[in-house]
Amino acid sequence: MNLSALIRQNRVLFSVYLVLLVVVGGLMLAYTKEQLIRFVNDHNSPPGDALFPYLTYLGDGAFVVVLGVLLLVINRPVGGMVLVSFAISGLISLFLKLVVFPERLRPLRYFEHSNWEYHIIKDLKINEYNSFPSGHTTSAFALFVLLGLLWRHKAWNWLWLLPAVVAGYSRVYLFQHFVEDAFAGSLIGTATAVGVYLAYWKRFGAPPVLG
Structure with a gap:
């Protein structure tokens, strides 16, 4: 199987992801990263504050390893x-964080001298450096896009994008990353999942299906 055949076989999943990229990419072109994170941060809520510190673990390395x-x-x-x-x-995410973009500050440090009274959740540990890309978002898309590709029910495999999107949004909501960090993480994770799927097919034949 090649890439074009894989896309055709999973056209619903890739179509939904493409719409997501276009919408978020369009917002990134229309607004600055400061404006986007201000919008997300200003739309906080008690339910969001209660849920997102846990939902963000959908992209946590420990969660992915245990599930694997x-x-x-x-x-x-x-x-x-x-x-x-x-x-x-x-590894790709860490290389970009530590070698290519080591100077990228996370929101807490970026707005350190700003007059903006941003919202952060009490007692939540907020990181300050190595913002780009979002590692949690990268891991979430690497996991859930792969599971979507393996899912038997192709008309519904786009649903696997939902937990990945939630993980990515949680990183911005929790003031851990900018939108562009999550956007890049989704690209890296998705590309990796596709690459692993195609590499398995080339070496071993059709991968097993789920569902």
Whole structure:
């Protein structure tokens, strides 16, 4: 299988993701990163403050690793693909954070001397450096896009994008990242998932299906 065949087979998933990229990309072109994070931050709520500190773990490395190990027991090829996708996307994210864009400040440090009274959740640990890209968003898309590609029900596999989007949005809501950081993370994670899927197909044949 090649890339074009994979896209045709999963056209609903890729169509929904393309719409997401166009919408968010358009917002990034129309507004500055300061304006976008101000909008998200100003639309905080008690339910959001209660939920997003937990929903953000959908992109946490420990969560992905534990899930990958569990899948190894249930379905070894799927578990292996999940762990490989996580490892590759994580290394790419770390390289960009630490080597290519080490000067990128996270919102808390970026707005340190601003007069804007931003909202942060009490007792939440906020990081200050290595903002670009969002590692949580990268891991979430590397995981959930891969699971979507493996899902048997192609008309509904776009639903796997929802937890990845929630993880990405949570990073902005929690004042951990700018929108552009999550946007880049989604691209890296998705590209990695697609690459791992195609590499498995080339080496071993059709991957197992889920569902």
